Amino acid sequence: MEYKDYYKILGVSRDASQDEIKRAYRKLARKFHPDVSKEPDAEVRFKEVNEANEVLKDPEKRAQYDALGSGWSAGDEFRPPPGAGAHRREYDFSPEDAARFSDFFSSIFGGMGGGMGGGMGGGMGGKSGFRGAGMDEGMFRQRGADQTARIQISLEDAYHGASRQLKLDVPEIDRDGRVTMRTRTLKVRIPAGVVEGQQIRLAGQGGPGRGGDNGDLYLQIELLPHPLYRAEGRDLHLNLPVAPWEAALGATVPVPTLGGTVTLKIPAGSQSTQRLRLRGRGLPGKTPGDAYVQLQIVNPPADSDDAKAAYRELSQRFDHFNPRSKLGV
Amino acid sequence: MPTSNNGIEGVVLDERMAVSITEMTSVCGIEVEVVRMMVSEGVLHPRGAAPEQWSFSGTEVQRARRALRLQRDLELNLAGAALALDLLEEIDRLRSRVRCLEQHLGSVRDADGS
Numbered sequence: 467m468e469y470k471d472y473y474k475i476l477g478v479s480r481d482a483s484q485d486e487i488k489r490a491y492r493k494l495a496r497k498f499h500p501d502v503s504k505e506p507d508a509e510v511r512f513k514e515v516n517e518a519n520e521v522l523k524d525p526e527k528r529a530q531y532d533a534l535g536s537g538w539s540a541g542d543e544f545r546p547p548p549g550a551g552a553h554r555r556e557y558d559f560s561p562e563d564a565a566r567f568s569d570f571f572s573s574i575f576g577g578m579g580g581g582m583g584g585g586m587g588g589g590m591g592g593k594s595g596f597r598g599a600g601m602d603e604g605m606f607r608q609r610g611a612d613q614t615a616r617i618q619i620s621l622e623d624a625y626h627g628a629s630r631q632l633k634l635d636v637p638e639i640d641r642d643g644r645v646t647m648r649t650r651t652l653k654v655r656i657p658a659g660v661v662e663g664q665q666i667r668l669a670g671q672g673g674p675g676r677g678g679d680n681g682d683l684y685l686q687i688e689l690l691p692h693p694l695y696r697a698e699g700r701d702l703h704l705n706l707p708v709a710p711w712e713a714a715l716g717a718t719v720p721v722p723t724l725g726g727t728v729t730l731k732i733p734a735g736s737q738s739t740q741r742l743r744l745r746g747r748g749l750p751g752k753t754p755g756d757a758y759v760q761l762q763i764v765n766p767p768a769d770s771d772d773a774k775a776a777y778r779e780l781s782q783r784f785d786h787f788n789p790r791s792k793l794g795v
Numbered sequence: 796m797p798t799s800n801n802g803i804e805g806v807v808l809d810e811r812m813a814v815s816i817t818e819m820t821s822v823c824g825i826e827v828e829v830v831r832m833m834v835s836e837g838v839l840h841p842r843g844a845a846p847e848q849w850s851f852s853g854t855e856v857q858r859a860r861r862a863l864r865l866q867r868d869l870e871l872n873l874a875g876a877a878l879a880l881d882l883l884e885e886i887d888r889l890r891s892r893v894r895c896l897e898q899h900l901g902s903v904r905d906a907d908g909s
Contacts, residue, residue: 495869501861502883516868609824612860629801653802659809663887665857666805667822682822684860685805696895703895752811 467569469544472518472531480536484523491519500614517567527575534574544570610681611673614665617685619656621692621702625724625749627658634683636673654685659750661699662689694722700755702748707764708732723747723757730759738763808853816841816849823859830859838862838877 473480476490497503498512505511521527538544567575615634632652640646654668665684672681689697696703706721716734720727725747732742741760748755768774806812814822819830831846833839839859841849851859858880865876 492869499865499868501864502879512868612824631802655802655804657804657807660807661809662891665808665853667808667856668803668805671803683805696898698891698895703898705898751809 467544467573469534469538469540469542470514470517470568470570471538471540472521474540475514475518476522478522480532482522484525487519487522491515491523495519517571520567521571521575530574544573607677608675609678610675612681612684613672614684614686616688617656618688618690619660620690621695621697621724621749623656624660624687624689624697625658628656630654630656632685652683656685656687659700659754660687661749661751662687662697695724697749700749700751700753702755702757704757704759705762706730706759707762708736710763710765713737713761713763721757721759724749732761736761806853808857810852810854812853812856814851814853814856816846816851819851819856819859822856823863825859825863832873833859833862836873836877838873838880 473482476482476487476494478486478490482490494515495512498505498508498515500509500512503512521531613634613636615632617630617632619628619630630653632654634650634652635647636650652668652671654666656666660666664687666687668683668685670680671683674680694704702724704721704723706719708717708719711717712719712732713736714734716736717732718729719732721730721744723744728744728747730742730744738761741758744757744759746754747757766773768777816827816830819825820827823830827846830839834841834846834849839851839855841851841855843849861883862873862876862880865871865879866873869876869879871879
């Protein structure tokens with residue numbers, strides 16, 4: 467496993483005071499919190515920062531970590547020093563916490579259940595800070611951790627619904643009460659009408675419980691950019707190119723929507739950037755969204771004598787037309 | 796949980812979902828008192844007058860979980876988490892607005908002017 471330089475992760479020196487560590491942690495936690503940050507690697511960074519803080523904020527754990535020596539660099543192949551077990555102190559962590567920590571962390575501070583060993587893994591009392599639904603003092607019922615995974619889908623899939631195969635890294639508790647990661651494949655149905663940022667709750671599909679229920683899995687929807695449409699909540703926006711005479715004289719033209727092609731009546735005297743609303747043609751839902759069609763007048767190219775003549779004639783016929791009259795020029 | 800050839804069917808946390816205060820406590824792993832505090836702080840806006848009649852939508856469940864994470868991870872008090880939540884939601888709305896508007900802008904070319 468890789469050595470982790472917790473001081474480097476928090477950006478502090480090895481002799482930093484507890485106050486400096488706290489300040490550095492708070493700042494980075496705000497920066498990389500997955501609910502706050504838009505950094506692509508926010509989740510990974512937040513995990514690292516939390517783990518570093520877990521160790522460095524506690525003078526006892528910090529001393530144990532420092533005892534590994536300062537000769538290491540981040541990423542060095544690390545093996546726990548032999549015999550360390552005799553002196554080392556192990557800690558108990560909830561499955562939610564244990565799943566957040568790296569192998570490196572567990573090798574120094576123990577995994578979940580304090581590394582009781584002997585296949586029992588038992589004897590864990592009511593430690594504070596556990597998010598334990600139905601956890602009784604001295605008893606051994608621990609609800610599994612909730613998990614959140616992001617899932618990217620196309621607008622078409624959001625509109626019609628889809629099935630997706632997911633690969634998830636899930637923590638598993640072995641017989642010694644240690645947490646290991648396993649890749650789990652899961653096929654889920656995404657119902658029609660999901661929107662950006664929405665979550666789907668899969669009850670009992672999260673982290674495994676110990677005597678208690680499994681945690682839940684939450685899938686957070688991210689919509690992939692679409693070449694034609696932009697989604698804003700349930701509403702869809704589309705640019706519709708029209709010919710100058712269609713806009714001027716009015717026309718009935720085909721418009722693509724996620725539900726199929728519809729015909730749209732363009733009123734006579736329309737201008738570029740004017741928007742037309744197609745009610746209920748957005749993403750489906752309790753109140754379906756609307757589709758907004760923005761007109762974009764496209765001029766035919768003046769690439770032949772004939773085309774040029776047509777434009778010249780247009781300019782002669784509209785002798786007094788000044789498109790810039792509102793600008794005062 | 797219904798399972799078919801199409802995979803496991805989850806529950807979308809949207810406006811159509813209606814959750815009681817008891818369900819809210821079990822989904823979020825919190826006490827009734829915490830839900831009450833979130834309501835009085837204005838983090839959650841249930842339908843129904845008395846707590847026994849409260850009904851929360853799926854978006855409220857998502858809000859509650861987000862508020863709890865912010866409180867726990869950033870050591871915020873409830874009022875601070877409520878403020879962060881409001882601002883984050885506003886940022887999400889603005890981001891999606893900006894994305895929409897950006898696509899409306901055409902390409903830029905340097906022009907000759909005198």
